[in-house]
Amino acid sequence: MTTAPTPVPAPAAADPSGGPGAPGTAPAAPASPATGTPAGPSARPSARRRPRGGAWLATVPLLAFFLVGFGLPAVAIVTGAFTVSSDAETGAGSFTTANLTDSVQGAYWTALLSSLKLSALTALIGTVLGVPIAQAVLTSRFRLLREAVLTASGVLANFGGLPLAFAFVATLGNAGEVTRMFHLTDHGWSLYSFTGLAVTYLYFLVPLMVLTITPALEGLRVQWREAARNNRATALQYWRYVALPILFPSLLGGFVLLFGSAFAAYATAAAMVGATVPLISRQIADALSGNVLVGQGNLALALSLDMIIVAVLVMAVYLPLQRRSARWLS
Template identity: 85%
Template sequence: MTTAPTPVPTPAATDPGGGPGASRTASSPTPAGRVPAARRGLRGGTWLATVPLLAFFAIGFGLPAVAILTGAFTVSSDAETGGGDFTTANLTESVQGAYWTALLSSLKLSALTALIGTAVGVPIAQAVVTSRFRMLREAVLTASGVLANFGGLPLAFAFVATLGNAGELTELFHLTDHGWSLYSFTGLTVAYLYFLVPLMVLTITPALDGLRVQWREAAQNNRATTLQYWRHVALPILFPSLLGGYVLLFGSAFAAYATAAAMVGATVPLISRQIADALSGNVLVGQGNLALALSLDMIIVAILVMAVYLPLQRRSARWLS
């Protein structure tokens, strides 16, 4: 009588639960929750790579911010008495009288130019995105990148030579007879649009590129018109990007200084001009800390702008990524 061989138990059969009797090999997976040493080293290297950037940010932005915050709440050292003492008079004065008028004028100019820049820039960007000519797209985007950074004295000189009282276009079309004046709120608005519209084109083009063809095809399959597609599909998706672009244009116009200073001077009251006058002592001596208080007002507005802009960018990125 032949007997069957006794089967040899395997490690899995011996201890199916992976207990002390289970076989462990060198190729066993890494336990959950533990990061491999190579990845930990990579993360450490990444943080080390950001140290120069963080140091530059601390020196270039952190120290000036601390100096502005400290100076805004202290008496100027140029004052006759109480230099260096704590006070809230600077902030109180910065939102009164001519300074408050200048702040409101800056907010009005920024809001208006940002609105017009958004309304004009979006159709241009849409035409570029839907164009079949690649060279046209590249040319418009390249020009927008250049013009978005073309400001300050060169821009003011270009507008004075073109649309000033003795400018080429002013004399050619007799604009002065129709009430045109470059050195006014309207003229400054036109000058600001020269760099705000290209900035909007650069800002909104990636969002328009993110609109998927399948969404338009699905709308057409459901017999939706072009207007219905933009109203119910495209615009709700683009709304965070549009609002974010508007906020970005608002911040750029609010912080602009050189163009207005060279073109209109004190004709149009702006908060940036008031800061320059207080620092240089054009009006009163010893107003340096008042200028810091005005700068703090601008920083607060910038923080509010960024508080709106960043969440909108994250929200639109979810749809357009």
């Protein structure tokens, strides 16, 4: 005995008014077994109902602080760099390019080159020393050691100015404890020189590099090392062909940060070496205070504009590489 097949209901006819039978209309959402209400998109959290235009209001205080703290001084620097000093006889407030021309000549150009050389050298040494220290701390089995090193790095990275100069003078100065103990003066050591200033800068640049590169080192995945090991790659080959190419933008970013910190440092150099080592920051201070010539305030603004241009050029190299590194470490 055979059973008659169950008739299949015919599809609903298309409704011109866009009703339930209209083609392309989403079917009704099934009812939730707990509440009996549809469990479709309408049951989701009302994230779409929140006003989209109100989120940026939280950034208003930050934007206002940035405008007052950075925007207005930047405008004042650019305006003053192209303006004649108020005591000039050729007309106060008139436009001129003499300030920028003078800022890249003579002693000012020497100070700018010396600052660039000091900043690049200390940033490079700080990068080379900071990366192995950060890697050793991350791979250490002692959690207490890791926390202690990172905490100390945070403190030392912000330790500068007069206290740092006094500490190095008492330690490595002409009458310092370490200098007398090892007779460093007999070997040509002088803290009040370009080399001594570079060693002093490394005291806070190396910890700063440790803090900067640690998140990037943590972003290296274990699978990459295991894949390199399965392909019979040595540790040196892994770092050369896998890790360092990925970390290169982060390394460059750390180098830029160290370069900027050394380039803008003033109090430590002013208290320790004075005018022995020509630096652009010292030239700006002398121009503002009238230590050498009176009425050179606009020239100081031109020197500041030179520093801003250097920082912008360095950041222009860093930002594209940083976006490339973010795709790997994210």
